[in-house]
Amino acid sequence: MxxxxxxxxxxxxxxxxxxxxxxxxxxxxxxxxxxxxxxxxxxxxxxxxxxxxxxxxxxxxxxxxxxxxxxxxxxxxxxxxxxxxxxxxxxxxxxxxxxxxxxxxxxxxxxxxxxxxxxxxxxxxxxxxxxxxxxxxxxxxxxxxxxxxxxxxxxxxCSTTAYVVPLAALEKSFGPIESCIVTTMQAISGGGYPGVPSLDIMDNIIPYISGEEEKIEWETLKILGGITEADDGTKTFDMHAKNPLRISASCNRVPVIDGHTECVSVRFKRRPPPSPQQVREAMAAYTPDIQAVGCPSAPRHAIFVHEEVDRPQPRLDRYYQNGAGVSVGRVRQCAVLDVKFVVLANNVSIGAxxxxxxxxxxxxxxxxxxx
Amino acid sequence: MxxxxxxxxxxxxxxxxxxxxxxxxxxxxxxxxxxxxxxxxxxxxxxxxxxxxxxxxxxxxxxxxxxxxxxxxxxxxxxxxxxxxxxxxxxxxxxxxxxxxxxxxxxxxxxxxxxxxxxxxxxxxxxxxxxxxxxxxxxxxxxxxxxxxxxxxxxxxCSTTAYVVPLAALEKSFGPIESCIVTTMQAISGGGYPGVPSLDIMDNIIPYISGEEEKIEWETLKILGGITEADDGTKTFDMHAKNPLRISASCNRVPVIDGHTECVSVRFKRRPPPSPQQVREAMAAYTPDIQAVGCPSAPRHAIFVHEEVDRPQPRLDRYYQNGAGVSVGRVRQCAVLDVKFVVLANNVSIGAxxxxxxxxxxxxxxxxxxx
Amino acid sequence: MxxxxxxxxxxxxxxxxxxxxxxxxxxxxxxxxxxxxxxxxxxxxxxxxxxxxxxxxxxxxxxxxxxxxxxxxxxxxxxxxxxxxxxxxxxxxxxxxxxxxxxxxxxxxxxxxxxxxxxxxxxxxxxxxxxxxxxxxxxxxxxxxxxxxxxxxxxxxCSTTAYVVPLAALEKSFGPIESCIVTTMQAISGGGYPGVPSLDIMDNIIPYISGEEEKIEWETLKILGGITEADDGTKTFDMHAKNPLRISASCNRVPVIDGHTECVSVRFKRRPPPSPQQVREAMAAYTPDIQAVGCPSAPRHAIFVHEEVDRPQPRLDRYYQNGAGVSVGRVRQCAVLDVKFVVLANNVSIGAxxxxxxxxxxxxxxxxxxx
Amino acid sequence: MxxxxxxxxxxxxxxxxxxxxxxxxxxxxxxxxxxxxxxxxxxxxxxxxxxxxxxxxxxxxxxxxxxxxxxxxxxxxxxxxxxxxxxxxxxxxxxxxxxxxxxxxxxxxxxxxxxxxxxxxxxxxxxxxxxxxxxxxxxxxxxxxxxxxxxxxxxxxCSTTAYVVPLAALEKSFGPIESCIVTTMQAISGGGYPGVPSLDIMDNIIPYISGEEEKIEWETLKILGGITEADDGTKTFDMHAKNPLRISASCNRVPVIDGHTECVSVRFKRRPPPSPQQVREAMAAYTPDIQAVGCPSAPRHAIFVHEEVDRPQPRLDRYYQNGAGVSVGRVRQCAVLDVKFVVLANNVSIGAxxxxxxxxxxxxxxxxxxx
Known part of the structure; x- marks a missing residue:
């Protein structure tokens, strides 16, 4: 010691x-x-x-x-x-x-x-x-x-943490998100040790992680929601109730050691919605309080926005900033909701x-x- | 010979x-x-x-x-x-x-x-x-x-083939689909040989396949659309124009050798939409003409519907019926669209x-x- | 039933x-x-x-x-x-x-x-x-x-089974083997289920399998040895005692699902030793009794000898003959012992x-x- | 700049x-x-x-x-x-x-x-x-x-570099090595980029790397040999000629991203040969000149000797000392030559x-x- x-x-x-x-x-x-x-x-x-x-x-x-x-x-x-x-x-x-x-x-x-x-x-x-x-x-x-x-x-x-950071950035810039579909590709280290047997995951995808989709769908509401205060001063987590937010998650285990990759589509309440370019800029400029107050482990970029068409990738990007930020890429229009993108977070670092x-x-x- | x-x-x-x-x-x-x-x-x-x-x-x-x-x-x-x-x-x-x-x-x-x-x-x-x-x-x-x-x-x-089979089954039973979000996890064999370098895909996801999303979004309209006949008898593929269909695809390459896995959410025109159980039954009962006319390579089950919570999986299910059918699992409600499910198809068999x-x-x- | x-x-x-x-x-x-x-x-x-x-x-x-x-x-x-x-x-x-x-x-x-x-x-x-x-x-x-x-x-x-088949073929043609060094690269399915955690073997080699080297070194002597009969008719496994055989095994677990690959060097008692070409021919011609008496599960080729310079490979060759034979390749001179080669056997088929x-x-x- | x-x-x-x-x-x-x-x-x-x-x-x-x-x-x-x-x-x-x-x-x-x-x-x-x-x-x-x-x-x-370091340590302590059999399990990054197609190496071993065995067998002699000086002062690499050294290499490509693992058996000229414990101690104590003269990139341990029975492993040990040293483990007797062990080196660091x-x-x- x-x-x-x-x-x-x-x-x-x-x-x-x-x-x-x-x-x-x-x-x-x-x-x-x-x-x-x-x-x-x-x-x-x-x-x-x-x-x-x-x-x-x-x-x-x-x-x-x-x-x-x-x-x-x-x-x-x-x-x-x-x-x-x-x-x-x-x-x-x-x-x-x-x-x-x-x-x-x-x-x-x-x-x-x-x-x-x-x-x-x-x-x-x-x-x-x-x-x-x-x-x-x-x-x-x-x-x-x-x-x-x-x-x-x-x-x-860990899978909630990854995608909720860009969602928070988007709500800060553009107001409430109305709905979101997220499909995750989660690393084996998310399952702990010994976790997933190699016979189950090598050359394979498991399209199910017990309890994971429910966690994402519920936790997101608590995190992105506010705190309301009753007349007697009692505070309550409002679960995003003023602007109901619908989340649909599909979770997959993939043969990647570290780093959860997630494909996200969102629909904003605001019409017209922000453009992909506005989304990119809002994410890149996003500065959570954790940076402002000087937490030593805070990443310099809360969200690193990639310009390359094929990033982020877990093996190449999971160690960036010692895994303390999240990486976003492929911000583009969604033909069904408004905007879609890919987010990557190191599940054993910022995810845990x-x-x-x-x-x-x-x-x-x-x-x-x-x- | x-x-x-x-x-x-x-x-x-x-x-x-x-x-x-x-x-x-x-x-x-x-x-x-x-x-x-x-x-x-x-x-x-x-x-x-x-x-x-x-x-x-x-x-x-x-x-x-x-x-x-x-x-x-x-x-x-x-x-x-x-x-x-x-x-x-x-x-x-x-x-x-x-x-x-x-x-x-x-x-x-x-x-x-x-x-x-x-x-x-x-x-x-x-x-x-x-x-x-x-x-x-x-x-x-x-x-x-x-x-x-x-x-x-x-x-x-190959990635279109996989998910368009259950979509066809659903339209046959429940009428037009209005929108669909699909996220693919595609095998390396889809990229041909030599294809993806091992240094790019081992312990990794590449969240981009050149031209793939456009192919899925366009081809689906031609396949699921009908053929209209003008007064002079000229026929035209109608690209699903009578009931516009919006498709949003996100394509990923994953470290799986054979078998594309896809997470699909759909919204029907019909309100109320069919329940997950109705969707399961319609898929299991789906019989395309190819079976009716006796094509020898046709699978017995066009769509095999899994009951296990963690199926289909590429390594376990891609060889079923010599890869000639598709496998569906995890049919459940989608909180944003109507119903979501997972589909798997052997990309080198039915996909090619x-x-x-x-x-x-x-x-x-x-x-x-x-x- | x-x-x-x-x-x-x-x-x-x-x-x-x-x-x-x-x-x-x-x-x-x-x-x-x-x-x-x-x-x-x-x-x-x-x-x-x-x-x-x-x-x-x-x-x-x-x-x-x-x-x-x-x-x-x-x-x-x-x-x-x-x-x-x-x-x-x-x-x-x-x-x-x-x-x-x-x-x-x-x-x-x-x-x-x-x-x-x-x-x-x-x-x-x-x-x-x-x-x-x-x-x-x-x-x-x-x-x-x-x-x-x-x-x-x-x-x-399973790891003994793989390499002892070519050794048996060689002893049948050329007389006693004097020493053998074998290095194995063993599939994860050899460890049963759940077996090796994925976190231990993805992108990794484990250069140790508990008890495995001892099994190879001991079992080989019993298998390749004869049965001696005492004057009272009592039979004993002779453990290759008349021609002592020294075996040195190094066992590794590798990220392969099925199929054990083994690099083998042997030294014969006979001087001069057989040439690589003679070894190839003896292996290809080897016909164990199991074939002669018409066992229905016997492979047609007990040992399939590959001519291609880069075979056998587990993913390509493990299913040949429904996994019932073994594959040998790269038969060539060894600068230290006499001859070296690579052998592959499907550990869940012929290996079990x-x-x-x-x-x-x-x-x-x-x-x-x-x- | x-x-x-x-x-x-x-x-x-x-x-x-x-x-x-x-x-x-x-x-x-x-x-x-x-x-x-x-x-x-x-x-x-x-x-x-x-x-x-x-x-x-x-x-x-x-x-x-x-x-x-x-x-x-x-x-x-x-x-x-x-x-x-x-x-x-x-x-x-x-x-x-x-x-x-x-x-x-x-x-x-x-x-x-x-x-x-x-x-x-x-x-x-x-x-x-x-x-x-x-x-x-x-x-x-x-x-x-x-x-x-x-x-x-x-x-x-890169594959020569890995195993020649412990050989050099052994010759320094115990005099000439007489023969050595080495079986390598080499990472895909050793093949450069794009290098090995993923379809060739996922769930597979390729038991051949073009020219690699010849390189190991030849380069080792030049490296471990001395320099002789003729009467006219002309210097010549002696290729270990005074004590002929026979090397037999078998090279395999394995699905590991970085880090070559090699199983090595050696026979010394000295009889009796050193014990495994003496070998361990000699390796751990080995200090090449590169450390003595203060090269800033030199590792602290030229050879790190593992005590755990299942090390070194490429994924866990390749980054140690920024990949500048080599790791040895499983030092034990060889029933055919004298001593055998496993060596790991980061092929893109010390190996290149x-x-x-x-x-x-x-x-x-x-x-x-x-x-």
Whole structure:
């Protein structure tokens, strides 16, 4: 464990031996102010050094600072010094454990799906709806007993994250989107490890991912919707209710290691709709707050707009900006809706660990987490 | 060359050494009444035995009956005894050569794109619009001088063929489709040989195939449209004009060897639209004329409707019925249009050579080609 | 279940829902004299129809004759009418179950590793050492109590099977081999289902397969060795002891679906050694007994010798002869040993189920199993 | 073009738009003392900006410093200010062009095969035989007229480079190797672009690479051999003649994007031979001169020795140390020769551009090239 200076914040990683956990560790090992203090995993791993406990699958070696760290079980008392908790837990474990950490007054940034539909938990794609973070006040105050520092913030499903960023850019420039058809081609790493058997996916497409289409269709409404405030001050996620938004998703698993590619068609409420060129410009100019407030992991281009006719491509574009932005290409008219385009996002970076880290950076910048 | 009996028809194959040509040969070598009589290829191959000329890439050995056949150049005088000509020529050669064979009074069944937009040439997906074959009369009579036996019939682009079969089934049962969004995931064999470099497609998606989206959007109108007859008896392909049909295609190359998978959403003119269950039943019950008239290469199921939630898959389903039918699965409601589903077709079988052969079988059955 | 004629033999399949079991069923469904009578699987599958119990992964549909067959547990009383038992059981179950079936006087043909090293059980690669079948007499007579009909015959590991066929051909023509270095590139289907995770093998090589090198090095000695008879008539597998044979294997998993490719270098005892051309001719002419006695599943060419410089290739050559033979190519001098070559075998056909079936056919032909 | 300081050396890149050329540019754009001054390519590219001329296939964007550089034809007058020339030219162009640059007194570091067998040109694998660089004196002096600064140094074929590094380490510690059998599994990027068609390599192995086995067998002798000096001072590469070395190579193309994996068995002259553990230790401790003299691109570990039983793997290990070292694993006894192991090298890094750059760095450090 490295020494701390006063601008550093100690963090813990839950599910540290899993796919998302490994990615958290790679990213946090070089972070300017988050410092890994504790690692949590299942009882099977607890008590071992991280190097012994993990089946390391990254292309860089295990960071030196965690090689010999003893892995703990995922109980808050082992993480007392950690202001921030990153959770890469699987859904079957995340529910109880993340709640226990929040109840113990930790700020939890979760990649799991369990609390995404909770009416008090912000579901934040940092390049799309960072403003939802302010729901944290209400989450704390309605807790029994009220929390001082604890809260849960989740990020979205990896396939939602990819296409919701350009949708957010478009709504910012052109007003409400009315409907959207999205077809995804998702990388195998989105299924975790061991995930998809090679016999199922080599030389093949699986045109189905359990629960994925429902996640996209639901999460998009929460993310792109606003927050309404009742007369008594109670805030509610409005699910894009003022301008109903219809989403239709078709999800496919493809033999690509990393990087989700998605073909998107949208129809705007505004008539006439923006032209493809206006869409391209709006996307290229899009600057989410996460950039404005200076989050160190924010990409320079939230959306990189390709001019080449055959981009983005996962193998060539997934590493751009360390996977923290999204890439868009082939913006053109749609003969059925208004405009169509292709979007690519690195599902293990901005689609997972990077988003949690960006959300935590934002929480620090906005004062929800203290040094 | 095997001996003929009176029920056999001698055929020639143009572009015999290419990808589609090889597939023609595999299929024709076991055909009940077509017998390969002559093979045509470029000047580079002419004069060699087929075994020497070809870079054979099929998983079965070169059929014995053509191993030692001497390859000719693609000039009609070398094919005088062939009533039927199958063309697997590339587009850069097909235009002049196919015309020369038609002018020499051959019945030409072409897999090339050159004559697909010709107003006198039927563009026939045998499982969708076999009735267009009767345009052949006008094609012959308007030729100068009029032709006795010659004509050209083309089949569609492989990606069009796949999804137009279920669309034809739906229009037959439920009336006009109003709009359709289709996203394709196309196999590398669709690009011919050598085709896509491995460095471009391994662990990758290329979200663009030159000219492909335009082909799908245009060809669908010709195939699903009717034929209108003017007062003077002149027939015209109506391009679905009475009920305008808007098609929006997004085409992707994926690392799959054979089999195009396509995600399709459709909106019907009829309100209320049919339910997913009605759609499933209509597809399963669909019987194109090609089956009714007894074409020997016709599949038993024009459309096989899968019940499993994760099918069709190219690697598991592309060989079913020797690749002569199409597979549909995941029929369900679309939140934006009406119904969505997944369709799979073997692009080198029904998407290419098998369709040409079915068209030729139909022409024989209907009396356009004589024994 | 189809009706039997007097030339048919009823068989059971153990491990019927697994990868090897599925392959047994595909092959047996079209067999000229074996008729599937009963299917066995784990308690989890027992009581269900086969179609419900199996996660079918073959490219042809489930054969009609077994779709509705009720799956049993693997206990002999459920298989009383089966003269022949094919076992596709995993090693953790095969030991006890196969023994129980033998004790109940069944002829068991096993693909599992459990009894391969048993000094009374023949380890037979049907294209290499069919003569070892006669050890069955001693296996029966030394059993307590002696068996009338029961015995176990195993086939070899898939990677052993591939290269031991050309080695057998070479020893038959040129006498003992002294040493052999073999490097394998093994398909993922060799690891069963779910087997190798896609994240481990896409765009990758795994230079290690647990236990595989030891199997090759040991099994080869048993297969290529002879049977010695003591003065009291007791027979023993001699493990090639009269002419010690040194084998060095390096095993790799590669991203190929089916078909093991192996690079082999051999040194003969005979000086001077045979030339590459003599080796080619000996392999092409090699005719194991399995062909001579008319086993219906025997390939026409035990070893197909390719002349093309870049063959055999798994994707192009694994289906030849329905996967029942092996392919050899690139026979040339080795600067260190004597001769080197490449061998390919379809690991799910001749490398697994096809070998068991051939062994059973041989046992029928030789009178070890009665109609 | 960035400004120079006095410790910088201007370089040119020939074949700048090709696969190796692109890799040179990625590496040189961040080099501590080499500065790209000029780019050369074919007449088709000359006159265009680099961004326009190149079909960029790297995963990082085109470096800013070359985006707008105008590409030249490969004639020395366009490269007058370049002390060092890196050549990524194809073999069909490299012969004449590299000679022209040497004749114009440039120091040429070539990745092409043309001069590898030239008796005056060092064939240097920087982690194996950097000492051969001193042949440059004789190359200059025997040139007519003698050269002041010009020379050609080549690096080895990518598949040779991989395994010759551990062989060099072994000979350094244990004396001459007597024989070696190597089986390679080579990545598709070794074939350049467009290189291997995807239809040939997906789900497949090609057990043949034209000329590759001969290159390995010949180049190894030149690299591992010494330099003998006649009485008149004439130096000759001795091709390991004092201790004849027999090499037998079998080369395979596999569906891996980057990284050649090789299974190697060696026999030492020394009896008894070193144990696997001694071999491991010798490899891990091996420090070629390239590290000692401080070449900035030298890896920290020339040979990284893996302890895990299933490493090295190309996808996990090819990026280690930016691809500048080699990885070895599975060191164990060979039942036929003495010791066997697996070696992995990144064929586009240490197997190509990185080796040329290391050779050039060495030449700078040793004073063969001046600032």
């Amino acid at each position: 490295q020494p701390l200076d006063e601008r550093q914040i100690q963090v813990g990683v839950l599910g540290a031996t899993g796919t998302v956990g490994q990615r958290f560790i790679v990213l946090l090992a070089e972070h300017p102010f988050f410092v890994i203090r504790a690692l949590g995993a299942s009882a099977r791993s607890a008590g071992k050094t991280y190097a012994k406990a993990v089946n390391w699958k990254q292309t860089s070696p295990i960071p030196t600072i965690v090689r010999d760290t003893i892995v703990n079980e995922c109980t808050p008392d082992q993480f007392a010094e950690c202001s921030v908790i990153f959770s890469g837990l699987d859904a079957d474990a995340a529910g109880d454990i993340e709640k226990a950490f929040r109840d113990a007054d930790h700020a939890v940034f979760s990649n799991a799906k369990n609390y995404r539909r909770d009416p008090l938990v912000p579901l934040i794609v940092p390049l799309a709806n960072p403003g939802h973070l302010n729901m944290v006040h209400q989450q704390r105050s309605l807790h029994s007993p009220p929390l001082q520092k604890g809260f849960i913030v989740t990020n979205a499903n 660990a990077t988003s949690s880290i960006l959300n935590a950076e934002l929480a620090v910048m906005k004062g929800y987490v203290n040094y | 095997q001996p003929l009996d009176e029920r056999q028809i001698q055929v020639g194959v143009l572009g015999a050494t290419g990808t589609v040509g090889q597939r023609f040969i595999v299929l024709l070598a076991e055909h009940p009444f077509f017998v390969i009589r002559a093979l045509g290829a470029s000047a580079r191959s002419a004069g060699k035995t087929y075994a020497k000329a070809v870079n054979w890439k099929q998983t079965s050995p070169i059929p014995t009956i053509v191993r030692d056949t001497i390859v000719n150049e693609c000039t009609p005088d070398q094919f005088a005894e062939c009533s039927v000509i199958f063309s697997g020529l590339d587009a850069d050669a097909a235009g002049d050569i196919e015309k020369a064979f038609r002018d020499a009074d051959h019945a030409v069944f072409s897999n090339a794109k050159n004559y697909r937009r010709d107003p006198l040439v039927p563009l026939i997906v045998p499982l969708a619009n076999p009735g267009h074959l009767n345009m052949v009369h006008q094609q012959r009579s308007l030729h100068s001088p009029p032709l006795q036996k010659g004509f050209i019939v083309t089949n569609a682009n 050579a098998t369709s040409s052969i079915l068209n030729a079988e139909l022409a024989v059955m209907k009396g356009y080609v004589n024994y | 189809q009706p039997l004629d007097e030339r048919q033999i009823q068989v059971g399949v153990l491990g019927a829902t697994g990868t090897v079991g599925q392959r047994f069923i595909v092959l047996l469904a079209e067999h000229p004299f074996f008729v599937i009578r009963a299917l066995g699987a784990s308690a989890r599958s027992a009581g269900k129809t086969y179609a419900k119990a199996v996660n079918w992964k073959q490219t042809s549909p489930i054969p009609t004759i077994v779709r509705d067959t009720i799956v049993n547990e693997c206990t002999p009383d459920q298989f009383a009418e089966c003269s022949v038992i094919f076992s596709g059981l995993d090693a953790d179950a095969a030991g006890d179950i196969e023994k129980a079936f033998r004790d109940a006087d069944h002829a068991v043909f096993s693909n599992a590793k459990n009894y391969r090293r048993d000094p009374l059980v023949p380890l037979i690669v049907p294209l290499a050492n069919p003569g070892h079948l006669n050890m069955v007499h001693q296996q029966r007579s030394l059993h307590s109590p002696p068996l009338q009909k029961g015995f176990i015959v195993t086939n070899a590991n 189920a096809t070998s068991s079936i051939l062994n059973a056919e041989l046992a029928v032909m030789k009178g070890y199993v009665n109609y | 960035q400004p120079l300081d006095e410790r910088q050396i201007q370089v040119g890149v020939l074949g700048a738009t090709g696969t190796v050329g692109q890799r040179f540019i990625v590496l040189l754009a961040e080099h501590p003392f080499f500065v790209i001054r000029a780019l050369g390519a074919s007449a088709r590219s000359a006159g265009k900006t680099y961004a326009k001329a190149v079909n960029w296939k790297q995963t990082s964007p085109i470096p800013t410093i070359v985006r707008d550089t105008i590409v030249n034809e490969c004639t020395p007058d366009q490269f007058a200010e370049c002390s060092v020339i890196f050549s990524g030219l194809d073999a069909d162009a490299a012969g004449d062009i590299e000679k022209a640059f040497r004749d114009a007194d440039h120091a040429v570091f070539s990745n092409a095969k043309n001069y590898r067998r030239d008796p005056l040109v060092p064939l240097i694998v920087p982690l194996a035989n950097p000492g051969h660089l001193n042949m440059v004196h004789q190359q200059r002096s025997l040139h007519s007229p003698p050269l002041q600064k010009g020379f050609i140094v080549t690096n080895a074929n 551009a990185t080796s040329s750059i290391l050779n050039a760095e060495l030449a700078v450090m040793k004073g063969y090239v001046n600032y």
